[in-house]
Amino acid sequence: MTARIFFKLILSVFLILAAAMTAVDIFGARIAETNFVENLTREIAGKARLIALDLEGKTPAPVGELAHAAACRVTLIARDGRVLLDSEADPAHMENHRNRPEVVDALAGRQGSDVRKSGTTGVRLLYIAVPARAGALRLAVPLAEIERHVMETRRKNLMGAGLAFLPAIAIAAFFARRISRRLASIIAYAGELARGNFLAKAPEGEKGELGVLSSQLKDTAEHLQKAVEQLRREHTELERLERVRKDFVINVSHELRTPLASIQGYTETLMDGALEDDVNNMRFLGIIRHNAERLARLTADLMTLSRIELKSQDFQMASYALADLLNNALDTVRPIAERKGILLLEAAGVGGMTVHADSEAVHQILSNLLDNAMKYTPEGGSITVGATVRGAGAPGASVIDRRVEISVADTGAGIPAEELPRLFERFYRVDKARSRELGGTGLGLAIVKHLVLSHGGEVRVESEFGRGSTFYFTLPLEVSPTVYQSVMVT
Numbered sequence: 001m002t003a004r005i006f007f008k009l010i011l012s013v014f015l016i017l018a019a020a021m022t023a024v025d026i027f028g029a030r031i032a033e034t035n036f037v038e039n040l041t042r043e044i045a046g047k048a049r050l051i052a053l054d055l056e057g058k059t060p061a062p063v064g065e066l067a068h069a070a071a072c073r074v075t076l077i078a079r080d081g082r083v084l085l086d087s088e089a090d091p092a093h094m095e096n097h098r099n100r101p102e103v104v105d106a107l108a109g110r111q112g113s114d115v116r117k118s119g120t121t122g123v124r125l126l127y128i129a130v131p132a133r134a135g136a137l138r139l140a141v142p143l144a145e146i147e148r149h150v151m152e153t154r155r156k157n158l159m160g161a162g163l164a165f166l167p168a169i170a171i172a173a174f175f176a177r178r179i180s181r182r183l184a185s186i187i188a189y190a191g192e193l194a195r196g197n198f199l200a201k202a203p204e205g206e207k208g209e210l211g212v213l214s215s216q217l218k219d220t221a222e223h224l225q226k227a228v229e230q231l232r233r234e235h236t237e238l239e240r241l242e243r244v245r246k247d248f249v250i251n252v253s254h255e256l257r258t259p260l261a262s263i264q265g266y267t268e269t270l271m272d273g274a275l276e277d278d279v280n281n282m283r284f285l286g287i288i289r290h291n292a293e294r295l296a297r298l299t300a301d302l303m304t305l306s307r308i309e310l311k312s313q314d315f316q317m318a319s320y321a322l323a324d325l326l327n328n329a330l331d332t333v334r335p336i337a338e339r340k341g342i343l344l345l346e347a348a349g350v351g352g353m354t355v356h357a358d359s360e361a362v363h364q365i366l367s368n369l370l371d372n373a374m375k376y377t378p379e380g381g382s383i384t385v386g387a388t389v390r391g392a393g394a395p396g397a398s399v400i401d402r403r404v405e406i407s408v409a410d411t412g413a414g415i416p417a418e419e420l421p422r423l424f425e426r427f428y429r430v431d432k433a434r435s436r437e438l439g440g441t442g443l444g445l446a447i448v449k450h451l452v453l454s455h456g457g458e459v460r461v462e463s464e465f466g467r468g469s470t471f472y473f474t475l476p477l478e479v480s481p482t483v484y485q486s487v488m489v490t
């Protein structure tokens with residue numbers, strides 16, 4: 001491929017030089033001939049005038065001698081065109097010369113000249129005629145001499161051009177080879193890109209158009225590499241989502257099957273006669289009701305999750321005093337806490353903050369977290385709710401990151417570190433049996449996470465196995481100017 005480019009470049013240089021040489025030859029020959037003819041014309045015209053003077057004298061020399069001395073053919077022509085004297089032929093047998101172009105001029109009183117083939121010898125001749133007393137005196141010389149000079153000039157011209165030709169070809173070959181080598185490395189690079197190796201090393205140090213080409217190829221490779229990486233990431237994410245979807249379907253069917261099987265089993269037992277069994281019938285009905293309630297909770301939680309995920313949940317965003325939202329949630333769990341002997345505490349610093357949120361959603365988030373804390377904290381433990389301002393931004397800044405991080409900390413069972421990363425996944429439970437026993441569906445934290453995300457916030461958890469857990473979530477904070485000052489100080 002590059003060899004072909006090399007030969008094409010060389011061939012084109014060769015053709016250009018050949019064309020130049022042909023032009024030099026043609027025009028050089030023409031110029032040389034014109035120059036020689038002009039010089040010869042001047043020389044012959046001078047001789048013609050001298051011979052005319054001699055012939056007009058009293059004792060003219062014989063025409064043959066004059067012709068020999070001038071090395072020309074000499075012809076004297078009368079005004080009517082008749083040939084009076086000729087150094088080479090008998091005038092009696094010569095035709096009338098009145099119409100010869102050079103004779104026409106001379107008879108009109110001017111010097112005349114013409115180049116043509118002689119009718120008698122077939123040789124190209126230069127004719128010069130000057131006015132003479134008798135009419136016109138004409139000299140003729142063969143142009144063979146001039147033609148020899150022209151050939152000599154052409155030969156020298158061609159030799160000179162040929163000598164210039166060789167270094168030109170050598171220089172052209174040098175540059176053609178350099179260009180074809182540079183092209184070869186760019187072609188090799190493009191080949192690597194075509195094979196999908198976008199990390200291949202681009203040819204370096206290129207300048208000019210080839211430099212632009214290789215840097216553009218390099219840019220293209222970088223863009224393609226980024227696009228491929230993006231696609232790979234998206235593909236991995238799609239695979240992950242597909243796995244999540246499949247797991248979810250399996251989990252949902254599993255979660256539904258267990259209570260449904262139980263309801264079906266006990267209903268059949270009752271219908272098969274256990275209804276009459278006064279000892280067990282109420283217990284069986286209780287189990288059926290318990291499972292029906294579980295199904296209702298499960299479907300309600302699934303509905304909540306899908307509403308949030310499909311963004312069809314209508315959030316009524318408004319400003320609320322954070323303390324009110326926390327107290328409402330705490331009030332709902334207070335009776336159970338008292339019954340279980342668990343201390344409910346509110347950390348200092350919660351007052352004065354106003355959040356921008358949907359009160360129902362915040363209530364559900366807090367209820368789920370408090371419900372968990374309550375379930376996994378033994379008697380005598382405590383649950384503490386707190387709030388801290390995060391990333392308040394610079395004073396006077398037009399856009400400030402106004403967030404409050406709310407925490408629900410308990411002194412309960414804690415969660416092993418390896419379980420923490422998956423805790424917010426749907427149906428993920430550390431101890432499945434214990435969770436079911438406590439009436440859990442494993443959807444509580446997933447709902448918390450999605451509600452918080454819908455508010456533009458984040459969730460996280462810190463836990464020490466055996467010592468307790470703290471769940472955190474952030475909400476957008478509305479900062480009044482006075483509070484803003486104190487926020488900035490803390």
Ligand SMILES: Nc1ncnc2c1ncn2[C@@H]1O[C@H](COP(=O)(O)OP(=O)(O)OP(=O)(O)O)[C@@H](O)[C@H]1O
Pocket residue numbers: 301368372373374376410412413414415423428429430431435436439440441442443444445446469
């Ligand atoms: N405060 C906590 N202390 C210890 N473990 C917890 C705590 N909160 C949650 N967990 C663990 O995380 C799991 C997931 O919690 P999640 O709230 O999603 O489900 P659940 O409580 O089992 O059921 P649900 O909340 O739907 O009734 C729980 O099963 C439990 O193992």
Ligand SMILES: [Mg+2]
Pocket residue numbers: 368371372440444445
């Ligand atoms: Mg829960």
